[in-house]
Amino acid sequence: MSVQPDNVAEKFIFKSDSAFSKLPEYIKEDFLSQMNVKQFKKGQNIFTEGTYPAGIYFIKKGKVKKYKSLNGGKEQIIYVCSEGELLGYATFLSEEIYPDSAASLTDATIGFLSKDKLMKLLEEHDELSKMLMKNLSHEFGVLVNFIATFTQKTVRERVALTLLILHEKFKDDLNEYNEIQIVLTRADFANIVGTAVATLVRLLHDFKEEKLIRTQGRKIIIINKLRLLEIADVADVF
Incomplete structure (x- = not known):
């Protein structure tokens, strides 16, 4: 099988947004209609590791990071969620504490x-229950792929793969061109x-020199997805 950059989404990105969109209107x-909608400022916490869920979240607009807190105040970002995705439902269904923030x-x-509103909806709509269970299975597979792949990669390979994943996550963020x-x-x-900022900056500079990306401040625009895919070397996942 010839792996294309867009295939990365199939193995490393959750699909709760597309699954939700396929539910009957x-x-x-x-x-x-049952949701309470709230505005969150950039950097504001939505839920915290070690606490119990009182319900689930649905991203209507914006981006959210799921992360683990490490020693020394550091973070390991596990996943970037975007519009249309659900948050916290796996923990809610398992009745456990949040394993991340x-x-x-x-x-x-x-x-x-x-919780009360969700349980009522699940009782009334079998399709919703099936969608959540299907998503759980899919997301488990995505996390297995992500962990297994990242632990075997060099930092350069991880940066290339992360760029391809983020390119899909930010697909609705377009500039004037x-x-x-x-x-x-x-x-x-x-x-x-999972690297130091200085190492990341150096590798991004290398990618710019190789004409794989260009930057405008902190904005990154991918120029050569196929070459990044070669560097990421993820053919064994497919």
């Missing part, structure tokens, strides 16, 4: 569905890759 309307990467509009632009602090980017 009356179920989506019922689901969305979530905070907004950008200003975000997020809906919250309380209709180009996808990845808008992320270098610290957050480094926390996804």
